[in-house]
Amino acid sequence: MTPQNPISLDAQGRESRFDANLDRRYLFDKIFVSLTWVAIAIAIAVLAALLFDVLTDGLAMFDWQFITSFPSRKPERAGILSALAGSVWLLGLVALFAFPLGVGAGIYLEEFSTDNWFTRLIEININNLAGVPSIIYGLLGLQVFVRWLGPITGGRSLLTGSLTISLLILPIIIVATREALRAVPDSIRLAGYALGATRWQVVRTHVLPNAIAGILTGAILGLSRAIGETAALITIGALTFISFLPEGPQSPFTVLPIQVFNWVGRPQKEFHDIAASGIILLMIVLLTMNSVAIILRNKFQRRI
Amino acid sequence: MPSVDLSSPKVSEMWKPNRRASRISQTIVKFITGLFAFVSVMTTIGIILTLIFETIAFFEEVSIFHFLTDTKWTPLFSSAQFGIFVLISATVLTSGIAILVAMPLGLMIAICLSEYASPRARSILKPMLEVLAGVPSVVFGYFALLFVTPLLQKFIPGLQGFNALSAGLVLGIMITPIVASLSEDAIFAVPRSLKDGSYALGATKRETILSIVLPAALSGIVSAVILAISRAIGETMTVTLAAGQNPRLGLNPLVPVMTMTAFIVQVSLGDTPAGSLAYKTIYAVGMTLFLITLGLNVFSFWFVRRFREKYE
Numbered sequence: 001m002t003p004q005n006p007i008s009l010d011a012q013g014r015e016s017r018f019d020a021n022l023d024r025r026y027l028f029d030k031i032f033v034s035l036t037w038v039a040i041a042i043a044i045a046v047l048a049a050l051l052f053d054v055l056t057d058g059l060a061m062f063d064w065q066f067i068t069s070f071p072s073r074k075p076e077r078a079g080i081l082s083a084l085a086g087s088v089w090l091l092g093l094v095a096l097f098a099f100p101l102g103v104g105a106g107i108y109l110e111e112f113s114t115d116n117w118f119t120r121l122i123e124i125n126i127n128n129l130a131g132v133p134s135i136i137y138g139l140l141g142l143q144v145f146v147r148w149l150g151p152i153t154g155g156r157s158l159l160t161g162s163l164t165i166s167l168l169i170l171p172i173i174i175v176a177t178r179e180a181l182r183a184v185p186d187s188i189r190l191a192g193y194a195l196g197a198t199r200w201q202v203v204r205t206h207v208l209p210n211a212i213a214g215i216l217t218g219a220i221l222g223l224s225r226a227i228g229e230t231a232a233l234i235t236i237g238a239l240t241f242i243s244f245l246p247e248g249p250q251s252p253f254t255v256l257p258i259q260v261f262n263w264v265g266r267p268q269k270e271f272h273d274i275a276a277s278g279i280i281l282l283m284i285v286l287l288t289m290n291s292v293a294i295i296l297r298n299k300f301q302r303r304i
Numbered sequence: 305m306p307s308v309d310l311s312s313p314k315v316s317e318m319w320k321p322n323r324r325a326s327r328i329s330q331t332i333v334k335f336i337t338g339l340f341a342f343v344s345v346m347t348t349i350g351i352i353l354t355l356i357f358e359t360i361a362f363f364e365e366v367s368i369f370h371f372l373t374d375t376k377w378t379p380l381f382s383s384a385q386f387g388i389f390v391l392i393s394a395t396v397l398t399s400g401i402a403i404l405v406a407m408p409l410g411l412m413i414a415i416c417l418s419e420y421a422s423p424r425a426r427s428i429l430k431p432m433l434e435v436l437a438g439v440p441s442v443v444f445g446y447f448a449l450l451f452v453t454p455l456l457q458k459f460i461p462g463l464q465g466f467n468a469l470s471a472g473l474v475l476g477i478m479i480t481p482i483v484a485s486l487s488e489d490a491i492f493a494v495p496r497s498l499k500d501g502s503y504a505l506g507a508t509k510r511e512t513i514l515s516i517v518l519p520a521a522l523s524g525i526v527s528a529v530i531l532a533i534s535r536a537i538g539e540t541m542t543v544t545l546a547a548g549q550n551p552r553l554g555l556n557p558l559v560p561v562m563t564m565t566a567f568i569v570q571v572s573l574g575d576t577p578a579g580s581l582a583y584k585t586i587y588a589v590g591m592t593l594f595l596i597t598l599g600l601n602v603f604s605f606w607f608v609r610r611f612r613e614k615y616e
């Protein structure tokens with residue numbers, strides 16, 4: 001049993017100088033795997049607890065009357081209609097501004113631009129913008145859209161809010177557009193050029209139709225970020241209590257998450273419960289948008 | 305071979321390329337989309353300029369020395385004090401707790417999803433993480449204030465209704481998906497040959513992950529963690545709702561504190577006329593916030609450049 005040759009193992013594999021100690025190492029392996037699953041379990045347990053908590057608190061008050069009533073000082077009569085209308089208005093306006101801007105910028109960067117300083121500047125800039133906290137966009141909106149452009153935007157209005165949020169989600173839409181365009185095979189473009197089409201003609205007739213599902217997916221994910229955004233809108237001065245419907249882009253407004261924030265911030269337990277009802281509505285809107293995005297994505301993946 | 309006479313009247317009628325119109329429309333579209341791309345640059349310039357102008361106006365009224373050395377934050381009182389470190393300490397506290405939660409959790413989730421989970425389990429778990437990532441921050445604030453805090457109060461006697469601990473813990477859960485999904489991308493990018501080499505030398509899967517895969521993915525993981533930290537620092541609604549509105553210097557997680565973002569919200573909720581000191585104050589705080597997150601981004605950029613392993 002004296003280890004003449006340290007590499008060679010004996011029958012048991014234990015006595016030689018090459019001590020693999022496999023049992024212990026495999027034990028650590030097992031512990032490690034369990035820990036990674038515990039991590040996943042914790043994340044999912046928190047998500048489940050959150051949903052359970054919101055549902056138990058909020059379902060009692062969540063009914064048609066809640067959706068169709070205006071906010072009230074009495075919790076049993078309070079509803080979320082003005083916030084829901086505000087969110088729908090905001091979503092529409094943000095889509096109107098951010099979609100063409102983001103898709104256009106994505107097309108430029110992916111299809112038209114050459115690798116020059118302007119393109120690199122924009123790319124670095126988009127990466128940086130993604131790291132800027134949303135409340136900073138709120139400060140920008142407060143100064144530029146409320147204070148300087150106040151006569152056009154109507155001050156603390158829907159228009160101000162949607163312009164601010166559009167700037168906020170622009171990087172998301174640009175990045176998604178670029179990824180979708182990149183997924184279109186180059187052979188399609190080359191075939192178009194070979195037939196004498198200009199870059200724009202190729203993009204319009206062949207690249208965009210192939211990429212549109214991916215672009216829409218990214219745009220919807222960006223918009224679902226817009227639906228949940230609160231801090232930037234509070235900063236530009238969206239109201240927390242209004243009992244009328246927005247009449248146009250220059251009207252003051254509130255949105256679902258701000259209404260929820262307002263209710264959570266009150267001391268009474270009853271308001272906390274209707275805050276949970278508001279959260280249920282918010283989550284329904286979000287989940288609907290995300291499922292549409294996922295359906296589009298699956299369709300998109302099958303095609304290319 | 306039969307040849308086609310291209311100059312015959314019939315063929316040239318069929319083939320009428322309007323090259324001029326094509327070129328003009330191409331130029332117009334290129335210009336317009338370039339302009340759209342430039343909007344993002346304008347946004348950055350706008351952010352920097354507004355922050356700089358209002359911050360300069362702020363420092364005309366409050367000395368930068370007081371801003372950095374005062375130990376109280378009472379800008380709305382008559383005897384105003386502007387110790388920014390009061391707010392920074394609260395932000396550091398909540399995001400510190402958050403990253404202590406999110407880093408181990410997110411990294412373990414990333415390892416599990418990329419190395420251990422079956423494709424089937426992955427296809428169920430990833431959408432769940434995406435749902436977690438998509439929950440609006442005001443919902444996490446509700447959860448922290450009305451679920452986590454009462455729960456923790458059963459175990460920690462001195463815990464107050466508003467506290468940095470539950471805000472930080474929930475913030476950590478909130479940024480876990482960011483750490484997890486970006487780290488997973490980084491781990492996924494490690495080439496198979498490296499792992500196979502490790503297995504061939506007799507390493508177990510855990511040993512391969514810990515000593516080969518993670519070091520190879522280090523730059524990506526670090527940038528994921530830094531992005532998560534900067535998200536936690538800029539996060540607003542969770543800390544405003546759950547951590548409270550009491551400016552307090554120190555790192556005690558059991559009492560109410562006020563983060564930089566919570567202060568901006570507090571002022572914004574009131575009626576703040578443009579040009580007033582309170583209005584300028586939120587821009588000075590915003591500038592501080594912006595500089596901190598920018599510093600983190602630059603550091604992450606540098607780190608990735610410096611330590612990225614290139615394969616292929």
